[in-house]
Amino acid sequence: MRKKIIAGNWKMNKNLKDSLDFVKELETHSLDESVETVLCAPFHVLYELGKASKHMVTGAQNMHYEDDGAYTGELSATMVKDTGASYVILGHSERRQYFFETDEVVNKKVKKALASDLIPILCVGETLEEREGERLWTVISEQVQKGMKDLSADQAKKVVIAYEPIWAIGTGKTATSKEANDMTVFIRKEIEKMFGEVAKEVSILYGGSVKPENIREIMAQSDIDGALVGGAALKADSFVKLVNYKEI
Ligand code: PGA
Secondary structure, three states, X not given: OOOEEEEEEOOOOOOHHHHHHHHHHHOOOOOOXXXXXXXXXXXXXXXXXXXXXXOOEEEEOOOOOOOOOOOOOOOOHHHHHHOOOOEEEEOOHHXXXXXXXOHHHHHHHHHHHHHOOOEEEEEEOOXXXXXXXXXXXXXXXXXXXXXXXXXXXXXHOOOEEEEOOHHHOOOOOOOXXXXXXXXXXXXXXXXXXXXXXXXXXXXXXXXXXXOOOOHHHHHOOOOOOEEEEOHHHOOHHHHHHHHOHHHO
């Protein structure tokens, strides 16, 4: 059975003190153990966050595909592993948009993450223009195919995909649960075309203005296995509600 995953993405928010306060509050709640709780935090707090939390695992928000060398300001997969993180978000639309990451670069990162025993959360998503211009399916298909290029079936099943329509990120607008589920089904078919049966084992998350008010409906969809959450993961009480969505 596919894992249910609720992953927070703090983006460039929180200092060390605020991060540790968050964990302290989180640890006072009981979290649904059938859900994998992941917190993708800025690099400077990952190590401390990992040590302080018993009920969740951590993830980075980016990494470089090279092992080491003259890449000022970058972090390697080994460095991410050193923090104790198990996941790494790759190809988030903000990295594609502001830091010009291409599908080819994202693919190199996905391969390096897998070779380093990190679970990549590969983000894909379309702009509003692409959706309205009916390029939606082509754009997503390309991102999935290029992002997962040259993986073995065994590697492919370890990848987590996050479908995040760009127009829904941080805007308060969400795709309808049907739109999100239809896309998830489509992504799984694309993975099946590339890797066969293992597509059934790939966890596919939805992201874009997920909050306690809509998580239950999202998680009730046939093919959505979890959520990647920005804004609503910044406060411990709201993040706990998302993880414990079955109680809402
Ligand atoms: P949001 O961000 O939940 O604030 O829309 C999601 C994301 O960018 O991963």
